[in-house]
Amino acid sequence: MPMIDPARTLLLVIDVQVRLMPAIAEGAGVLANTGRLAAAAKLLDVPILFTEQNAGGLGPTVPELAPEPGMAFPKMSFGAVQAPGFLERLPADRDLVVAGCEAHICVLQTALGLLEAGRRVWVVRDAVGSRRIENRDAALVRMAAHGAEIVTTEMVAFEWLGTVRHRRFREVVRLIK
Template sequence: MHLMNAKRSRLVIIDFQARLMPAIHDGPRLVANAGKLVAAARLLDVPIVMTEQNPAGLGTTVPELAEAAPAIAKMSFDSCGAPDFIDAIAGDEDLILCGCEAHVCVGQTALSLLENKRRVLVVQDAVGSRTPENKEAALRRLERSGAEIVTTEMVVFEWLRTAEHPQFRPAARLIK
């Protein structure tokens, strides 16, 4: 394990969709934290990849995050089942995952990425499920499988590394 590095990271936003979010436990807080990650990624030039599960059925990405990146539509729960997703994450960057649902699309995506020897970090305060039990079970399983469980603040401050970073003030304001 090593510190996250903005130059070696890619933020992956999975299925924060309008019709799904009202059913997600603590949804508004999760969306707000994902928004902080997006803003920090933009400040620090971290590439962003975003998916939408069955957008015809579940709607498009919530307005707060819709501008983060062009969404990759998928029908498979595992984002790796979408060829456009595989193309978008080509390389060896650390993959910072947030989204819904922790025990379905986020979980299956993380497990596939781990099988393919990618470093996966799941942002626990920016992933959700309909029930806390499903989220907790997913996070335990993912951690046992090799994913690192982190928080929004851990990501932002590891990307910055120092209070002398030129983007420190605007990035730190995102957290307060």
Template sequence: MLTLNRRTSLLLLVDLQGKLHPAIEGGPAVVREALRLANLARLFDIPVWATEHCPDRIGPLLPELAALSEATFHKTSFDACRTPAFRDALPAERTDIVVCGYEAHVCVMQTALGLLGLGRRVWAVRDAMGSRRAANREAALARLAGAGSTIITTEMAGFEWAEDAADPRWRSLLALVKDPG
């Protein structure tokens, strides 16, 4: 299938941690879109997971995102797939992994590549990813696309999860899309 399927999707919030936030170019916009994305996932009953990289040094996930995560995995490896607890917990039926977070060119990219290596389809959310420098973010998106990830936006994910304007959650989707954050 060339569009996201809510029945096979899982949203992964990668390392959206407080101590990283001030250094990320466009950080507030990235967090706004990650929040919107997590709320859209919850609206369509899609699991929302998160990772925290070295939380003892970098701090926890931003509280507003932590409140929306069903499972948070601590890791020291840049690729979450190298963390057995994360890798072993991935549900077999959730083959479409939607990824966003910090830093696009390090933990987000390496985790996405790890997921591709595990045979998952990866959907990288362009407007919900950030790095300290825009060039690093853009290089990560290009590399992910070249490796087989599909690059999407938050709104693309929401509308694909909705599938049809007849869905009873349609009005809630529109409210989330139109909310300026």
């Protein structure tokens, strides 16, 4: 897989919701890194789509990420690809950088569905979480075995930048430090 090109990617944030995040192991780090990715995406004009699993039960996306109207896709299926209209929300020319929860359920099933649909997928290791670490780790291994690239927040940010001469370099680096 080539480098992560900001002109060809969409940041997909899966189910980072108010009633779920307190139960996520290392949830503060997952949330912080997801926030860094979202901020970098906004600075670099990378589109973002959020999913919300059973929002009536798990609540909306956490206020720290505050999706703009129309940026949150409601779903009841664990894998977003199985939700009616989801694939149509993804521009056909965009690869997916994926963050969110839970790694072994909704992130896994969404990533596998995207891969099956022929999409390129990068899963951000330090921006995905599960209630139990072993579930997250097993999901990352399984996603990689099926073709997802496993990356980190910094890898994504610096590949989106591409060069120290990028006009947004200093702003993005401030997000990482």
